[in-house]
Amino acid sequence: MKILTNKKIKDLFSRILICILVFCVITAVIMTLVTKNAAIYIFLCSLCMAVAILIVCYEYFKEQHKIIEDAALQITEYISGNQNARIECDYEGELYRLFHEVNSLVSILNAHAENELRAKEFLKNTIADISHQLKTPLAALNIYNGILQGEAENLPTIQEFTDLSEQELDRIEMLVQNLLKITKLDAGTMVMEKAEENVSEMMASIERHFLFRVKKEEKKINLSGNDDITLLCDRNWLMEAISNIVKNSLDHTQRGKEIHIEWKQFASVVQVNIKDNGSGIHKEDLHHIFKRFYRSHFSKDTQGIGLGLPLAKAIIEAHNGTIEVDSELGIGTIFTINFLIPTKL
Known part of the structure; x- marks a missing residue:
């Protein structure tokens, strides 16, 4: 039976079985040696057996409760941000198998979080590099456009086109800056100095x-x-x-x-x-x-x-x-x- 692979459950059944066997032996002895008031003695023995079984069960469930409380505490720790939180699962049995699966899930979540962080960092660095590389040609284009504007003072058509190109250059510069800012926010690398x-x-x-x-x-x-x-x-x-x-x-x-x-x-x-x-x-x-x-x-x-x-x-x-x-x-x-x-x- 799979349920008996859990050592603690096996110990529980063993203790209950011992209590029953002791009761049976004492009952047999009473019925053999005692003829007067034997029923009363058997009743007292059965009462003692019931108390012993209740104590054994109480100790078992008390220990199980502590195990589950510790597991819940570790899960809360993980939710609170402690990525090293793990549930102890050193024994066999269905409950510890569940704990093992929870630990595996935590490891998978940590791996996904690390991959996502690396992806965001890569994206941030890539956009930062692109924006840095764009600064030089944008600055040069602004200078060239300024020269054209100066040379086209008496040429309305060219002046109009240079004004339009200045607007487009400003839009490109704003786009690059906003992309860099929003990527830093996404990656969580921007520190808010409040x-x-x-x-x-x-x-x-x-x-x-x-x-x-x-x-x-x-x-x-x-x-x-x-x-x-x-x-x-x-x-x-x-x-x-x-x-x-x-x-x-x-x-x-x-x-x-x-x-x-x-x-x-x-x-x-x-x-x-x-x-x-x-x-x-x-x-x-x-x-x-x-x-x-x-x-x-x-x-x-x-x-x-x-x-x-x-x-x-x-x-x-x-x-x-x-x-x-x-x-x-x-x-x-x-x-x-x-x-x-x-x-x-």
């Missing part, structure tokens, strides 16, 4: 960053919020995320329109809202705008590269935040960002 930052100051810096474009396009950015609200974050990365969202709003807002950036604090979250009264987002696109390189069939925007919003989402989630979007065609769009305030215990 500190208490004033939200009002960060929003004011973002407004100054877009000041030239806003004036040129006759648009407006309005800021509103409490000057005392702070947030535990990496200032540069979080400003990058919100700037990408503001840029997206400016890209889809016509001349004379406005962008509203509002921040407020609740009991457990700091919330940032970025609202525009631009063209809005089609309802079929709402569930896809955070996908990389996603281009809407309904949008007239031909300048976007489809990485700004996915990068913003990745940065916000790295700050334990969430981002949601609500939009209506012809009315406008609002991005709602919530950052959980760490609980101080």
